[in-house]
Amino acid sequence: MKRLALPALLPALLPALLPVLLPVLAACSGGPAVSEPSPESSAAAPAPPPARPDLLVVANQPLTVAQMRGIRALKSVTALTFLSYGKVTVFDAPVDAAAVDPGEFRRFAPPSSAAADPLWKALATGEVAVSHAVANRLRLPINVLVPAASTAVTIGGIATTVPGIDLLADRSTGARLGLGPVNAMVLSSSAPAREPTAALLRLLGPTATIRPILTSAPRTGAVLPSLPPGRA
Numbered sequence: 001m002k003r004l005a006l007p008a009l010l011p012a013l014l015p016a017l018l019p020v021l022l023p024v025l026a027a028c029s030g031g032p033a034v035s036e037p038s039p040e041s042s043a044a045a046p047a048p049p050p051a052r053p054d055l056l057v058v059a060n061q062p063l064t065v066a067q068m069r070g071i072r073a074l075k076s077v078t079a080l081t082f083l084s085y086g087k088v089t090v091f092d093a094p095v096d097a098a099a100v101d102p103g104e105f106r107r108f109a110p111p112s113s114a115a116a117d118p119l120w121k122a123l124a125t126g127e128v129a130v131s132h133a134v135a136n137r138l139r140l141p142i143n144v145l146v147p148a149a150s151t152a153v154t155i156g157g158i159a160t161t162v163p164g165i166d167l168l169a170d171r172s173t174g175a176r177l178g179l180g181p182v183n184a185m186v187l188s189s190s191a192p193a194r195e196p197t198a199a200l201l202r203l204l205g206p207t208a209t210i211r212p213i214l215t216s217a218p219r220t221g222a223v224l225p226s227l228p229p230g231r232a
């Protein structure tokens with residue numbers, strides 16, 4: 001029987017050995033083995049703890065790293081997500097839009113929308129969500145490609161999330177829609193609105209727009225392609 005040298009066997013054995021070797025190598029290097037999560041797996045992760053959206057803040061220019069660090073350091077800010085905010089045309093109608101990290105942003109949505117996993121999976125795979133007000137005004141259907149900015153996007157769901165944001169996309173889709181670098185944020189505050197407002201204006205300048213969010217306003221659940229037409 002012909003004997004194969006060990007070097008000749010290594011290419012065939014490597015796929016089977018990798019799952020065993022990687023944790024060992026990671027332990028030797030002092031850190032855990034990590035893999036890049038896919039948008040699908042990230043969106044499928046459990047919803048983060050809910051946070052009350054108190055302020056929608058929009059600067060008149062992209063935020064710097066120093067400004068973002070300063071905002072994170074504010075003691076009155078208890079939860080925060082940065083986003084790109086601007087106007088996007090849908091069927092030639094201007095709509096207030098935001099490009100977000102879906103996994104971070106969903107905690108600020110009302111419970112019915114935050115719990116709708118298919119909505120956040122749709123965002124993570126390049127589709128968009130629109131508010132009920134815009135869907136009704138523009139008669140936008142679900143799961144249909146519509147013209148937006150200089151491209152076209154699929155309406156993956158209808159969901160009112162944070163007042164002042166009528167179209168929601170992930171960051172890559174937002175870039176296609178013309179939403180630029182991070183220039184805005186949604187945050188929760190442990191203090192009355194005037195306290196974080198004063199600190200934010202010192203960091204961002206007097207031209208920043210700070211919009212209190214009325215959390216007592218009625219909110220409607222998400223409408224998804226798997227559900228019958230109408231409001232959930």
